[in-house]
Amino acid sequence: MNNEIERETGTDSGAEFITRWVCSANHGFAPYAQEELRRQFGAVKSTMLVPGEVFLVSLKAGQQQVAASLRQKEPIFLRHLFAVQWEWVSGEEEPSGNSECGLEELARFLRADARLHGAKIAIQTRKSEQAVWEGSAAELKEALQARLDGIDAEIVVREADWIVSVFAAKERILAGITAPADNLSDWNGGAIRFQREEGQISRAxxxxxxxxxxxxxxxxxxxxxxxxxxxxxxxxxxxxxxxxxxxxxxxxxxxxxxxxxxxxxxxxxxxxxxxxxxxxxxxxxxxxxxxxxxxxxxxxxxxxxxxxxxxxxxxxxxxxxxxxxxxxxxxxxxxxxxxxxxxxxxxxxxxxxxxxxxxxx
Ligand SMILES: C[S@@+](CC[C@H](N)C(=O)[O-])C[C@H]1O[C@@H](n2cnc3c(N)ncnc32)[C@H](O)[C@@H]1O
Missing domain, CATH: 3.40.50.150 (Vaccinia Virus protein VP39)
Known part of the structure; x- marks a missing residue:
């Protein structure tokens, strides 16, 4: 197992930091979201997590600097992002398909964060098709939530103080704790859902x-x-x-x-x-x-x-x-x-x- 924790305080001035982000765009538009990031933050190193849609990117800017810059110049195609502060990579001794996927350690990481205590937190989980986590994204959320028993926080869906974002990719689980305003959208992956009404005339x-x-x-x-x-x-x-x-x-x-x-x-x-x-x-x-x-x-x-x-x-x-x-x-x-x-x-x-x-x- 290889765990890496990059807890950033957000008091950075920027330039010396490399921060990593899980970014989402509408299907097929990830290259344009990458281009938007390149224009704002210079050279962008990225890896696709879901083809054409979700990618992991390294930016030469601190967490607060990225959030402030995106607020000032709002992107067209980048729909959602979260800062990666915790990562679990499946190793040889714990191959893909391992049911734990570092969740116990992620729960410890979350419990250790004082900001979450007494707060309203939303847990937003997503996964790629062939993810190391074999269950559904909803099951991933349940499994994490079950391990958070000791935490004195209210788990909510909307209007959270903090969002815990978790993305299960092919060989890794990526997670971060962010303020909703720093994710571009407070919906999971920026996928805002409305209920279809009876007799609704068009999806438009x-x-x-x-x-x-x-x-x-x-x-x-x-x-x-x-x-x-x-x-x-x-x-x-x-x-x-x-x-x-x-x-x-x-x-x-x-x-x-x-x-x-x-x-x-x-x-x-x-x-x-x-x-x-x-x-x-x-x-x-x-x-x-x-x-x-x-x-x-x-x-x-x-x-x-x-x-x-x-x-x-x-x-x-x-x-x-x-x-x-x-x-x-x-x-x-x-x-x-x-x-x-x-x-x-x-x-x-x-x-x-x-x-x-x-x-x-
Ligand atoms: C995508 S649909 C619009 C859907 C609509 N917004 C809805 O919510 O049901 C596009 C419509 O534009 C109309 N349209 C295309 N060119 C037009 C034009 N020059 N003048 C008026 N309507 C036009 C088409 O007839 C078509 O019904």
């Missing part, structure tokens, strides 16, 4: 629910919205639920449940042939799943209908092999049209796209 609705939670947008403060590319009506139904009057633009049919709402107007037209009153809306949303440059052109041509100070939420399809350059081009187009970018982020519910949250000035 999860994107707006996530935008509401992650960007902190108060949708109930808007009066009148336009939804461009609205069918079958997941986003429109969300906006109606938040109390808005909604104009949905789409040549395709909307779901009958949405059509019943008296606050809805459906324009069954191509969005490049509609006319609105100047400043008619205080919210514009667009989820057309279309060529990103044409989408940006179409949205900017409709901006006369958005009141100054109004909000725009637009998904941008990443068709190109160079998403970073494409995003730069599209955001520049919006910025030149009096839209200030508040956030650009690949939400967990975005597939090959990102979501832009913008305000018109």
């Amino acid at each position: 609705k999860f994107k707006l629910l996530e935008a509401e939670a992650i960007f902190g947008i108060d949708f109930s403060s808007f009066q009148e919205a336009v939804d461009i590319g609205a069918a079958p009506g997941g986003w429109t139904s969300f906006l109606l639920e938040r109390g808005m009057k909604v104009t949905a633009v789409d040549p395709a049919k909307l779901h009958p449940d949405v059509l019943r709402n008296p606050r809805l107007t459906h324009l069954r037209k191509n969005a490049n042939s509609v006319k609105f009153r100047e400043h008619q809306f205080d919210l514009l949303v667009c989820d057309m799943s279309w060529n990103p440059k044409l989408t940006a052109k179409l949205v900017t041509e409709l901006l006369y209908a958005l009141v100054p100070g109004g909000t725009a939420i637009v998904t941008v399809k990443l068709l190109s092999k160079k998403p970073m350059a494409l995003i730069q081009e599209i955001t520049a187009t919006f910025e030149a049209s009096r839209l200030q970018i508040q956030r650009a982020k690949q939400l967990f519910h975005n597939r090959d796209e990102i979501t832009l949250y913008m305000i018109k000035y």
